[in-house]
Structures are given as C-alpha cells and as structure tokens.
Amino acid sequence: MMNKTAIQKPYVPENLQVADFHETAATDDVISMHLFEDCSISGEDIDRLCIEKTVFRNVMFIDVSFRFIELTDVIFEKCDVSNADFSGAVLHRTLFKQSKMVGMNLADSTLRNVSFEECHGQFSSFYYSNMKHVLFHHCVLLQSECSSMALQQTHFDACELEGANFTGTSLQNVDISSCRFEQIHVSLDKLKGCKIAPEHAMAFARALGAVIV
Structure with missing residues (x-):
C-alpha cells in the first residue's frame, strides 16, 4: 500500500462560512472558504x-454538470455525486471520503494529489484522465471505465475492480495485488511491471484471451 503521506492533503481552514450553493454560485465566479452541509445541489x-x-459534507448532487471544474483544497465527505459530469476537471489536493460516485464522469480530467477513500464508484468513468499522486483506498470500482489513462504514482489499495476496463492504460509499476476481481479488461502491451497477486493470474489469462482447460 502507498504511504498516504506521499499525497498532499487538502488545506482547508477551520471555521468555514456555511453557505447556500445556489446563491453562492449565482453571484461568485470563484467559490472559496465555504461549507456546504446537509443539503442538495440540483439542476446546476x-x-x-x-x-x-x-x-461539501453530506451533500447530494442531482442532475449536475460541472464540466471543466477546477477544485483546489476541496473535501467531499459522505456526499452523493452519482452521475455528476465532471469531465475535463482539474483537481488539486482533493479528497472524496465515504462518498457515492456511481456513474460519475471524470473523463479527460487531470488529478494531482487526490484521494478516494471508501467510495462507491460503480460505472464511474476516468477515460483519458491524467493522474499523478492519486490513491483509491477501499473503493468499489465495479465496471468502471479506466481506459487510456496516464498513471504516475497512482495506487489501488484493497479496491473492488470486477469488470473494470483498463484497456489502453499502462499498468507499469501499478500495484493491484490487494484488489479483488475475477474479470478485468487490460491490454497485453501495457502490463509490464504491473503487480498482481497469484490469484489474479487466472483473471489476467482470461483478459488476454487465453482458453483455460
């Protein structure tokens, strides 16, 4: 497992101002130093x-599109960002903790010093994203779209990766040995240096088209 101290944590001051997101977004070009808690954000x-x-704490995002959003020193705690469109996003020192991310779209995004901890991200999309110093810790990423990603110092710690699609993504120096899956999609020419557990050998053989008898 990656040493979590290698990832810079979000710097968020104490005593943030509690605010209404709809009102704040309507008047401010940059949202800063706010706490959004126990509410829903819809139709944005x-x-x-x-x-x-x-x-953002215990916030539900409903029918939300924030394409090309830029997040710096932001925490999502116990939020529901399912099906939110964050495509083209740029994330710096951002934490998603115990959040629901089913179907969330982070395609074409850039992630630096980002952590996903105990999140449910089935069917989420990271297609063509660029990640450096990123940690997925105890996340459910069933059937997630992880193809054509660029990964540097990106770690998957005890994640559920059943059916995840990593085709076109280089897994060199990526450690998925603590993860769980029986079927995964990968590219043969992108596997060199990937760290797996012995029980994963069968799944990789299937992914590469081998007929097991």
Missing part, C-alpha cells in the same frame, strides 16, 4: 467553475 450546469478551500 456551470462550465469552468472554480472551487477552493471548501468542504
């Missing part, structure tokens, strides 16, 4: 929104 469609030093 904002491109290139900037959010910094902010916490």
